[in-house]
Amino acid sequence: xxxxxxxxxxxxxxxxxxxxxxxxxxAISRAGGLGVLGAVRYGAADELACDLDWLDAHTDxxxxxxDVVMPAKKVDGVSVTDIEAMIPEGHRAxxxxxxxKHGVPELAPDDRADWRITGWxxxxxxxxxxxxxxxxxxxxxxxxxxxxxxxxxxxxxHGILVAALAGxxxxxxxxxxxxxxxxxxxxxxxxxxxxEITTMVLxxxxxxxxxxxPVLAAGGIGSxxxxxxxxxxxxxxxxxxxxxxxxxxxxxxxxxLTRKLLTAGSGDTVRSRALTGKPARQLRTEWTDAWDDxxxxxxxxxxxxxxxxxxxxxxxxxxxxxxxLGTPVGQIVGRMTEERSVQAVVDDLTxxxxxxxxxxxxxxxxxx
Amino acid sequence: xxxxxxxxxxxxxxxxxxxxxxxxxxAISRAGGLGVLGAVRYGAADELACDLDWLDAHTDxxxxxxDVVMPAKKVDGVSVTDIEAMIPEGHRAxxxxxxxKHGVPELAPDDRADWRITGWxxxxxxxxxxxxxxxxxxxxxxxxxxxxxxxxxxxxxHGILVAALAGxxxxxxxxxxxxxxxxxxxxxxxxxxxxEITTMVLxxxxxxxxxxxPVLAAGGIGSxxxxxxxxxxxxxxxxxxxxxxxxxxxxxxxxxLTRKLLTAGSGDTVRSRALTGKPARQLRTEWTDAWDDxxxxxxxxxxxxxxxxxxxxxxxxxxxxxxxLGTPVGQIVGRMTEERSVQAVVDDLTxxxxxxxxxxxxxxxxxx
Numbered sequence: 041x042x043x044x045x046x047x048x049x050x051x052x053x054x055x056x057x058x059x060x061x062x063x064x065x066x067a068i069s070r071a072g073g074l075g076v077l078g079a080v081r082y083g084a085a086d087e088l089a090c091d092l093d094w095l096d097a098h099t100d101x102x103x104x105x106x107d108v109v110m111p112a113k114k115v116d117g118v119s120v121t122d123i124e125a126m127i128p129e130g131h132r133a134x135x136x137x138x139x140x141k142h143g144v145p146e147l148a149p150d151d152r153a154d155w156r157i158t159g160w161x162x163x164x165x166x167x168x169x170x171x172x173x174x175x176x177x178x179x180x181x182x183x184x185x186x187x188x189x190x191x192x193x194x195x196x197x198h199g200i201l202v203a204a205l206a207g208x209x210x211x212x213x214x215x216x217x218x219x220x221x222x223x224x225x226x227x228x229x230x231x232x233x234x235x236e237i238t239t240m241v242l243x244x245x246x247x248x249x250x251x252x253x254p255v256l257a258a259g260g261i262g263s264x265x266x267x268x269x270x271x272x273x274x275x276x277x278x279x280x281x282x283x284x285x286x287x288x289x290x291x292x293x294x295x296x297l298t299r300k301l302l303t304a305g306s307g308d309t310v311r312s313r314a315l316t317g318k319p320a321r322q323l324r325t326e327w328t329d330a331w332d333d334x335x336x337x338x339x340x341x342x343x344x345x346x347x348x349x350x351x352x353x354x355x356x357x358x359x360x361x362x363x364x365l366g367t368p369v370g371q372i373v374g375r376m377t378e379e380r381s382v383q384a385v386v387d388d389l390t391x392x393x394x395x396x397x398x399x400x401x402x403x404x405x406x407x408x
Numbered sequence: 409x410x411x412x413x414x415x416x417x418x419x420x421x422x423x424x425x426x427x428x429x430x431x432x433x434x435a436i437s438r439a440g441g442l443g444v445l446g447a448v449r450y451g452a453a454d455e456l457a458c459d460l461d462w463l464d465a466h467t468d469x470x471x472x473x474x475d476v477v478m479p480a481k482k483v484d485g486v487s488v489t490d491i492e493a494m495i496p497e498g499h500r501a502x503x504x505x506x507x508x509k510h511g512v513p514e515l516a517p518d519d520r521a522d523w524r525i526t527g528w529x530x531x532x533x534x535x536x537x538x539x540x541x542x543x544x545x546x547x548x549x550x551x552x553x554x555x556x557x558x559x560x561x562x563x564x565x566h567g568i569l570v571a572a573l574a575g576x577x578x579x580x581x582x583x584x585x586x587x588x589x590x591x592x593x594x595x596x597x598x599x600x601x602x603x604e605i606t607t608m609v610l611x612x613x614x615x616x617x618x619x620x621x622p623v624l625a626a627g628g629i630g631s632x633x634x635x636x637x638x639x640x641x642x643x644x645x646x647x648x649x650x651x652x653x654x655x656x657x658x659x660x661x662x663x664x665l666t667r668k669l670l671t672a673g674s675g676d677t678v679r680s681r682a683l684t685g686k687p688a689r690q691l692r693t694e695w696t697d698a699w700d701d702x703x704x705x706x707x708x709x710x711x712x713x714x715x716x717x718x719x720x721x722x723x724x725x726x727x728x729x730x731x732x733l734g735t736p737v738g739q740i741v742g743r744m745t746e747e748r749s750v751q752a753v754v755d756d757l758t759x760x761x762x763x764x765x766x767x768x769x770x771x772x773x774x775x776x
Contacts, residue, residue, distance in 0.1 A: 041771055041772060041773075042771060042773065043771055054771070208674075208675060209673075209674075227606065227608070228596065228597075228606060229596075229605075229606040229608060229609050235675075236675060236739075237597070237674050237675060237739055238595065238596060238597040238606040238607065238608065238627075238628055238739060239606065239608045240595065240597060240606065240607045240608055240627065240628030240629070240634060240637060240638075241597050241628040241634075241674050241738075241739040241740055241742065241743075242674070244631060244633050244634065244743075245674060245742060245743070259606075259608070260606055260608030260609040261608070263612060265612050265640055265641050265642055266608060266612065266641065268637075268640040268768065269608060269636075269637035269638075269640040269641050270608075270637075271768055271771055272633055272636040272637040272640050272764050272767075272768055273633050273634065273637050274633055305577075306576075306577075306605050306609050306610070306613060307576060307603075307604060307605060334702070370609075371604075371605055371606060371609040372609055374609065374613060375609075375612075375613070393772070394772070396640050397768065397769065397772045397774065399640075400636065400639055400640055400765065400768070401765065401769070401774075403409060403410060403411055403422070403639055404409060404761070404762070404765045405409075405410065406765065406769075
């Protein structure tokens with residue numbers, strides 16, 4: 041399964057795997073895809089450096105990438121404290137009431153909040169990049185908007201391809217004008233931030249809009265048939281995030297969350313502003329229901345909502361409070377029914393792809 | 409492009425085209441697909457018979473099908489008048505206010521209301537079937553729920569395959585238990601009634617759930633790449649509805665509506681209960697906005713909403729009141745940018761499919 045882009049990156053398979061876990065990213069790269077480590081969880085640049093050291097030592101020399109979240113709009117001289125001060129008291133009270141209703145304990149004073157969104161602050165993302173450019177990363181992805189021009193320039197100076205996620209053709213063209221190299225067409229069914237247009241419609245629309253830039257299809261892909269479908273839509277590769285969450289290498293640190301993911305159906309996700317302030321697909325929980333209830337407060341705009349709920353989400357995760365426990369994940373969660381190794385997932389994708397090619401050639405009346 | 413199902417039906421291409429227009433259905437069948445005429449617009453069985461006569465005379469002996477809307481739940485002894493009486497006065501007033509705000513004229517006393525949903529009443533659908541079984545139709549599709557057991561039996565006695573639309577695997581299994589022959593997996597992006605799960609995720613889920621029943625992929629399909637993607641997902645054919653609306657054979661009788669369809673982007677549809685009471689994807693208009701506005705009344709449940717708005721929709725269409733003028737259509741509307749003949753659309757689909765097969769074989773490293 042090779043395209044111009046996957047060949048250029050030195051991959052065996054045109055499979056791009058986004059994950060917040062270094063062990064998963066390394067295993068994806070070792071299996072012949074491109075493991076892309078999500079940096080948003082890292083608050084301090086030295087933690088990221090530590091994990092990139094580990095990743096670099098465990099990919100057997102295979103290529104890997106990094107995903108940062110640079111905000112679309114730059115706000116100069118605004119600190120986390122400034123932003124915290126913009127959060128209304130009523131919203132803080134609603135968070136505490138919702139937690140109290142479910143008896144969620146406080147974190148101990150020396151517990152670190154595991155779920156953080158400080159990586160979304162441009163200054164944090166920039167400090168991460170200062171670290172990242174010391175590593176031989178092959179791809180730098182930006183999950184929100186186009187990266188700033190100087191970041192694209194620095195990446196190109198290091199021979200790094202720059203990718204950006206887009207939920208519409210207009211958004212994709214904006215990335216192209218900014219000088220990025222690859223567009224990830226993120227369909228409605230994807231986990232995390234998505235627009236309204238589905239992968240089936242969005243992928244060819246973006247391929248046509250940004251031609252000749254390569255496009256990756258993202259959203260709803262978790263099997264070889266879906267890989268083939270994504271490539272049939274004109275993509276030069278597929279971008280998968282959700283399917284790695286239930287791999288044996290994933291460090292969710294919550295058997296309750298793993299169990300929820302393994303038993304959830306494709307209809308058990310919701311596109312909600314509860315987590316970040318922008319619509320992001322995630323498991324539907326009593327937490328998302330509380331925020332989607334019209335009688336409660338509206339989620340705040342990004343980045344306020346993320347700051348508002350960071351401590352609460354960490355507490356829910358640490359104490360595995362089942363009714364509230366969730367995670368960003370796509371509709372493909374319905375297909376994630378057993379824990380498997382990353383290698384087993386990649387094998388399943390590539391074998392399923394081969395079977396699909398054989399079947400579709402029979403439909404087309406071609407013998408191969 | 410042949411599958412077991414398309415061969416069984418005697419088609420050149422595994423393309424199923426749903427349309428309310430006999431001229432479009434005939435042209436799809438003549439082009440080698442299966443034209444499926446939607447019967448919901450027909451109030452009287454003799455009008456349907458008249459159009460089936462015409463269709464049968466214009467398919468050059470090629471197979472064609474019929475799509476009826478049998479309601480999932482049977483309500484014995486309830487007439488249209490009984491149902492009309494259940495509509496609250498406040499809702500009627502809201503309709504009149506919205507029409508008045510846009511200066512929509514009344515229909516003349518002898519004008520027939522073009523937009524009707526009386527086909528949804530089981531007694532009407534049954535009278536349509538009494539007519540339909542006199543014609544050599546090859547496929548009978550039901551757009552809402554499983555058809556009643558006696559209808560399936562009658563169809564099978566006539567050698568007619570029965571198809572039913574499904575938006576979830578559970579829904580599809582229910583159809584299978586009822587004894588139908590084909591499931592149409594209708595993704596979120598499709599025009600008309602849809603669920604939340606997209607074609608990319610839904611199609612393989614339903615294929616697995618109802619195996620060995622054949623499945624058609626519906627939603628987001630309007631190009632050869634998308635045909636290939638739908639077939640890659642395990643479908644034995646693709647079911648297209650939206651793309652025919654802007655063919656030269658379509659009898660929309662509204663150049664304003666055609667213009668709206670040709671200029672709309674993939675983001676210009678909305679899944680709204682405004683038209684039928686169930687979520688149905690359609691062009692977003694000031695009419696759907698009015699019903700989706702939380703300060704207005706909630707749409708009524710099916711079939712009340714359809715009865716409530718039938719006259720209003722007919723008036724909007726007759727007088728081409730642009731801000732309110734809409735139609736059920738899928739996200740693929742963004743690709744419908746020029747009026748073409750049905751034959752040109754089918755040629756584009758089949759040629760695009762061939763190009764896609766060639767490209768994906770190169771990706772798979774196969775020479776064909």
